[in-house]
Structure formats: structure tokens, C-alpha cells
Amino acid sequence: MEKIYSRTKGLQAPFTGGFCPGCFHGVISKSVAEVLEEMDLLDRAVCVIGVGCCCICSRYFDFDKMNAPHGRAPAVATGLKHGAPKDTVVFTYQGDGDLASIGIAEIMYAANRGENITIVFVNNSTYGMTGGQMAPTTLIGQKATTSPYGRNVAEHGYPMHMCEVLNQLGAPVFIERVSCDSPAGVLKAKKALQKGFQNQLDGKGFSFIELMSSCPTNWGMTPLESVAFMREHTLKEFEVKNFRDR
Ligand SMILES: Cc1ncc(C[n+]2csc(CCOP(=O)(O)OP(=O)(O)O)c2C)c(N)n1
Ligand code: SF4
Structure with missing residues (x-):
């Protein structure tokens, strides 16, 4: 029988999974590894992994990686890029x-300098790993453990849209928001990741890919309910689109 699918070499075997059921980190990290393999980059890629549930990728990514706690990943990536x-x-x-709260300074300045790096930004509108606290991206009215009555604009401000914020800067060459809530969405996300890596190979500069995600555990939903919530609410607040492609 013809083999039509095999697991990417970019993920370590055995891949047993460490994310909660229905969490998009699984499909996103797999997509990243697949794109690197398809572009023949597994031997020369380095991922700087932030804090939060993305740390779980440290167990699986089968290419060079390091951890940069407390939002400093873009600064560490800058140093690596200049020295490697x-x-x-x-x-x-x-x-x-990690990116929009703890590390807001680092992402802004790396983007503004137009560093020749690629940013993979997973937006699940909550602090997943630490128990569902309100994030800068939490929707208006969305409940979190630190805002049990829901995000209230008067008290907590509005959700932050990082693609739109970075789109105000001159230097970035590629900014796109995608969502992996459907097979077509996953294919689009992989195209955006590929573009982000290709821009770097071409020496073009800073690429930013935001991948919309869910956190069924902290949203208090089943995986299917969380996808329905994303489609009904999250993707209306965070529009999937390309903001810049130079
Ligand atoms: C300066 C600082 N404050 C608090 C923490 C604790 N902390 C570790 S992970 C995390 C939440 C990260 O959430 P997010 O980046 O949204 O990732 P997720 O787990 O949702 O994927 C926090 C607050 C930290 N590492 N550094
Ligand atoms: S806590 Fe949330 S973000 Fe973390 S693995 Fe579970 S579902 Fe994913």
C-alpha cells in the first residue's frame, strides 16, 4: 500500500502529546516542524521558546531550540541571529x-529595528499555563480567573491586537493573522509560516505570524465548544488577514 502520510522528522519520536485535548498548540507546533522539514531547514533552524504552554514544545521539537523566559525571546533571537x-x-x-504582556518591549523593538527573524505568535486569549489569568488579548466580557465577571473595558482596557499594533511600524516586511480551526486554515497557516521563513532566508527582515488558538482547559469548555467559541467570538475580534507582505 502506498504511504501517503508520515510524521514529520521535526518532532521527536515517540510523540505522546503533552498539550490538553483540543489545544491548538499541538497542530501549530506540528505545522511549524512540517514547514521546516518541507523547506529543508531542520538542520539550520533555531527556535527560541518563550514561557507558558509553548515550553512543552521543548520536549518535541527535533531541531535546535532554547528557552528564553519572561518575554525576552525576541531579544535572545536577535542576539542569536547576529552571532550565528x-x-x-x-x-x-x-x-x-509572553509576547504581548511580559515581553511587549522586546517584540516592539525587535520589530521596529526590522530584525531578520521570524515570530510565531500563538494567541489563545489567556495565560494558559499559569491557570487562565486575563491576558492582553482576552476578549471584552470573556471570563478569566483574574476577571471572574469578564473583561471590563473601564477596568481592564481593550484587547490588544498585536498585528495591528506592529503594522504601525515601518520595518516589518510580513504580518499575517491565521487560524488553525479548520483544515483549510491549517494550510493557510503553513503558507504564512513558510513565507516568514523564506523572508528570513532572503534577508528581507522581520516577519510576524499570529496563529489564533484556544485553551479549552482554562476557557472551561470541551474542545468542540472552544472551536465554536473561537468562530463565534474570537475570530470576530481578531480578524484573520494579511496585514503586510513586502
Ligand atoms: C515576568 C513574569 N511574570 C510571570 C511569569 C509566570 N508565567 C509563566 S507562563 C505564564 C503565562 C504565559 O501565558 P501565554 O504566553 O499566554 O502562554 P500559554 O500558556 O497561554 O500558551 C506566566 C504568567 C513569568 N514567567 N514571568
Ligand atoms: S492549558 Fe490551555 S494552552 Fe496550555 S496546553 Fe492546556 S489547553 Fe493548551
């Missing part, structure tokens, strides 16, 4: 608490 052999592909893998 020229053909090294350096990217970060960060959650929304």
Missing part, C-alpha cells in the same frame, strides 16, 4: 501572555 552562521534560521515561538 549566516544561513541559520532563527524564530521565536511565544504565547500572548
